[in-house]
Amino acid sequence: MENQMHKAIQLIKRYQYSEARKLLTEIIQNEPKNEKAWLWLTQVAKNDRERLIFLKRVLHINPGNELAQRGIEILQKRMVVETPEIPFKPTEFSGEKPLIEVSRQPAEFTQRADKEKSKEVLVSKIISKQSDFDSQMKEGVFRIRFKRIKIHLKLTWKRLKNSWNVFSQNRLALIGVILLIIYSLMAIAHPILIKTVWPRGIYDPVTGFDLNVINPSPPTSAHLLGTDGLGRDVLSMLLAATTPAFIIGLTAAIVTAVIGIFVAVLSAYFGGWVDGIFSRISDAFLLLPAPLFMIIIGVAFNELKPVTLGVLFGLISGLGGAAITLRAYALTVMAKPFVEATKIAGGSAFQIIRRHLIPHMIPLAATLMMISVIGAVVADAFISYFGITRLYLNWGTMIYTSQAYGSIFGNIEWNVLIPPSIALSMFATSFYLISRGLHEIADPKLRMR
Known part of the structure; x- marks a missing residue:
């Protein structure tokens, strides 16, 4: 063995x-x-x-x-x-x-187990192939979506480039942009100067007081625009009032555009009783101008903050003139052949509104936003000028205080009156000039003039 x-x-x-x-x-x-x-x-x-x-x-x-x-x-x-x-x-x-x-019985069992094992191997191969196919499909879908996003970005960039070419040809619009940049620098500069260069006790726009000068004082090297009757630096007040103006203007512009586009889109697409209801609402708000309505609101609620005033003005403006203008333009877009083609192809209301109506209305809405900024800032200045509210410092408050304390001291403080008046006028002018350039983008017929 x-x-x-x-x-x-x-x-x-x-x-x-x-x-x-x-x-x-x-x-x-x-x-x-x-x-x-x-x-x-x-x-x-x-x-x-x-x-x-x-x-x-x-x-x-x-x-x-x-x-x-x-x-x-x-x-x-x-x-x-x-x-x-x-x-x-x-x-x-x-x-x-x-x-x-x-070992006959184990051999028979082995053959049966081998068949089961071969089936399991075959199933695992099918599953692996299916998973590979699914992963390839997911990768393909991702690539398609990425290409679509890339195409949309290229088209958006091309449109922005073309719009800028049209906008830059308008010199008045470029002047408006330059003025707006200057005001932005003013809003940024004030808190920096207070923290670094100017002593807060002297140059604070609300509580500042300089003991070394006789107030009100004319412009000096220490106070470039002089001081008012309360000893506050006029330049510091002028710079500090820029931020509330931006807050009110931008808030009113955004709310105006959103409300106006919303009303115009629903009225133009659905028509009928929907259009009738919004038309009556727009007519009612059009009869009551937004600046006058803001003065009434200011009398009733004399402690409103800039954001609240901007929202109220944007709501009134968006439901009034902005909604009427945008609705008329939306009706012209609805009559275009590509909208009819989308309807025939089975496009839903959401697709037509999102892909056709809103993109065509954005340039005109941007123009109305600039006009809304002008109205909101001027209305806020009027409310403060009439002494209705002085919760925060703005250019209207400076004009009001120059005349109020001028009557006390016997003469008008011209160094306090003129700078905020010019600042308010030029701020409104900058947005008006920008709106001229945006209007040319929205209406190609203006480019032929």
């Missing part, structure tokens, strides 16, 4: 597995408890399930065999279908039956 075992081992080392299997089978038929033969038989097993059977036989003979224990543990983790326990009896190998007949 030792010679046969040695010969079988040599055959295994020379990769002659079939001959080695025959020799090992003869050995275990003669010696069913030959642990070494069963262990070497695992090297020539046809598959993992047969190898697992041989290793379990080794453990049946010698439960302390570490090689068999480790082999069984590895095989059980690697196998997809776990092989059921198969009892081993010493009498099974007492006859002259070959090994293949002894």
Whole structure:
């Protein structure tokens, strides 16, 4: 037996597995408890399930065999279908039956398990191919969306470039932009000067007072525009009043555009009773001018903040003249052939409004925004000039105080009256000039003049 075992081992080392299997089978038929033969038989097993059977036989003979224990543990983790326990009896190998007949039941089970395993492999391949296809589809959709975004950005940039070319040809509009930049620098400069250069006790626009001059004082090197009757620096007051003007103007402009576009779009697209209701509302607000309405509001509520005043003015202006103007333009857009083509193609109301109506109305809405800024700032100045509200400092408040304290001191403080008047006028002028340039963008007919 030792010679046969040695010969079988040599055959295994020379990769002659079939001959080695025959020799090992003869050995275990003669010696069913030959642990070494069963262990070497695992090297020539046809598959993992047969190898697992041989290793379990080794453990049946010698439960302390570490090689068999480790082999069984590895095989059980690697196998997809776990092989059921198969009892081993010493009498099974007492006859002259070959090994293949002894393990007939495990072989049949192995074939069935192999078929199941092949099915699972096929299913896993199909799933992997499907996942690859899904990932490719997602990647393709992402690329398409990215290309669309890229195209939209290019078109938007091209439109902005063309609009700027039209706008830049209007010299008055460029002057308005320059003036607006100057006012922006004024609003930015004041808090910086207060924190770095100007002592707050002297140059604070509300509580500042200079003990070294006789108030009111004319312009000096320390006070470039002089001081008012309360000892406050006029230049500091002028710069500080720029920020509330911007807040009121921009708030009113945004609210005007949003309300005006909303009303115009609904009226032009749906028409009928919707158009009738909004038309009556617009006519009612058109009869009551926004500046006059703001004065009435200021009398009733004399402690309104800049944002609140801007929202109120934008609401009145948006429901009034802005809504009427934008509605008329929206009706012309609705009559265009591309809108009819979109309807025939099955485009929804949201698509028509988002892709056609609103983009065409933005230039005209921007023009109305600039006009709304002028009205809001002037209305706020009038409210403060009449002394209705002095909750915050603005140019109207400066004009009011120059005349109020002028009557007390016996003469009008011209250094306090003239700068805010010029600032208010030029601020309104800057937005008006910008609106001229935007109007040319909205109406191509004006470019031919």
